[in-house]
Amino acid sequence: MTVPALVRGLLDDAAVFPPGLLPLPQAARAHARHRAAARAEIVGPLVVPASALATPQDLEPVGDAPLSVTVPEGPAGVPGVLDAVSGRFSLRALEIPAPEGMAVDVLRAELERVRATTGAEVFVEVPRDGRRPGVLASLAPLGCRAKFRTGGVRAELYPPVPELAAAIEAVVRAGIPFKATAGLHHAVRNTDPETGFDQHGFLNILLAVDSALRGGTAADLERVLADRDAAGIAARITGLGEPRVRAARERFASFGTCSITDPLVELAELGLTPDDLAHPRGATA
Numbered sequence: 001m002t003v004p005a006l007v008r009g010l011l012d013d014a015a016v017f018p019p020g021l022l023p024l025p026q027a028a029r030a031h032a033r034h035r036a037a038a039r040a041e042i043v044g045p046l047v048v049p050a051s052a053l054a055t056p057q058d059l060e061p062v063g064d065a066p067l068s069v070t071v072p073e074g075p076a077g078v079p080g081v082l083d084a085v086s087g088r089f090s091l092r093a094l095e096i097p098a099p100e101g102m103a104v105d106v107l108r109a110e111l112e113r114v115r116a117t118t119g120a121e122v123f124v125e126v127p128r129d130g131r132r133p134g135v136l137a138s139l140a141p142l143g144c145r146a147k148f149r150t151g152g153v154r155a156e157l158y159p160p161v162p163e164l165a166a167a168i169e170a171v172v173r174a175g176i177p178f179k180a181t182a183g184l185h186h187a188v189r190n191t192d193p194e195t196g197f198d199q200h201g202f203l204n205i206l207l208a209v210d211s212a213l214r215g216g217t218a219a220d221l222e223r224v225l226a227d228r229d230a231a232g233i234a235a236r237i238t239g240l241g242e243p244r245v246r247a248a249r250e251r252f253a254s255f256g257t258c259s260i261t262d263p264l265v266e267l268a269e270l271g272l273t274p275d276d277l278a279h280p281r282g283a284t285a
Contacts, residue, residue: 001218005043005246006206006237007273010069011263012044012179012256013092016052018153020258024052024087028061034260035065037279042252042264044068045092050077052212053084058225066092068123073101075110082118093121095147095181100127104134110149111142123179126160126167145253146171150200158197165208165221172251180205180255188230200225202255203233209248210240215262234270 014020015027016022022030045068053069067089070140071077075099085091094114096106107124114122125147126135138142139146159167171178180202185192186199192262198254208221215226227233240248257263264278 003039003277004031004273005242005249007042007264007267007277008249009042010036010249010254011042011260012047012254014047014181014256015258015260015262016048017182017256017258024048024055024058029253030260032061032063033064035062037261039264040178042277043260046216047095050084051087053081056084056088059089062089063182064090065128065170066090068093068095070095072097074102075107075114078114078117085100091118091120091258093123094118095123095125098127098131098135100258104131104138107131107135109145110141111138112146115142115144115184121145125149126266127192130140132167133170136174136176140174141224146176146178148178148180150180150183150205151185151197154239155172155195158199161225162218164205165218165225166167167223168205168208168218169218172209177251182256184255184257185262187194188233188261189226189228195258203237205255206234206238206245207240209252210244213244213247213251217267230270234272237272247275 001207009010013031015022015030016024045066046062046084047068047070070082071089078094081094092177101162111124122144124139124144126132149157172217183197183199184202187203189204191198204225204227208224211220211224261278264273266280267273268275
């Protein structure tokens with residue numbers, strides 16, 4: 001089966017994080033099943049916190065499949081992670097926050113040391129405070145990527161549309177690939193009926209990236225991110241064509257999701273991907 005560029009490598013497996021909170025051994029087994037299914041090219045690395053490396057036996061089902069490790073301590077926690085994965089696991093990426101209060105120049109120096117010690121991709125969670133411009137300006141020269149938090153368990157963790165639009169515009173202009181984490185529970189912008197939180201849609205983000213690549217203004221990106229018309233969004237994605245989708249995906253690398261199948265079900269319902277990717281024949285998960 002040919003996997004569309006729209007979804008190739010789009011879904012980082014974040015099953016162990018909220019709201020899924022799947023126990024690590026179960027998440028590792030499920031990840032191995034995804035890797036063995038027709039959707040394998042869609043599935044990015046299993047994302048685990050650095051603390052998970054303390055119980056390597058729980059990760060055995062992933063075999064040599066790549067991991068992305070979140071490092072809550074920031075750059076200071078990276079040496080311990082590299083020691084823990086050495087000879088045991090394949091490390092695809094490190095996901096590193098900018099610790100609260102750390103000055104941009106200090107963070108830049110710490111990231112230089114990280115880049116000198118690993119060939120893994122380095123995603124820096126860009127802070128939502130006044131350091132953001134300086135951190136973003138540091139990423140491209142260091143060969144780092146950006147990570148944007150797009151939601152969470154509290155309303156304030158969801159960036160407003162103008163804030164997310166400005167962030168996307170900045171990374172696209174700078175040529176920095178990025179991933180999103182948390183809150184992208186649906187393809188199109190929506191209001192969660194249980195929490196009342198307004199949630200961003202991952203297809204809206206893709207279209208915002210395409211708009212930025214084509215010279216769209218901040219207002220253009222805001223309109224795209226705020227759009228709740230699922231049918232209209234799907235039609236616009238179809239109208240992009242394969243080259244523009246690939247170009248947008250070069251910037252919007254992936255997003256973390258607690259469920260690999262839920263986004264694929266939505267995309268199949270919108271007519272954007274084959275149903276077999278959401279429900280592979282003969283699959284058990």
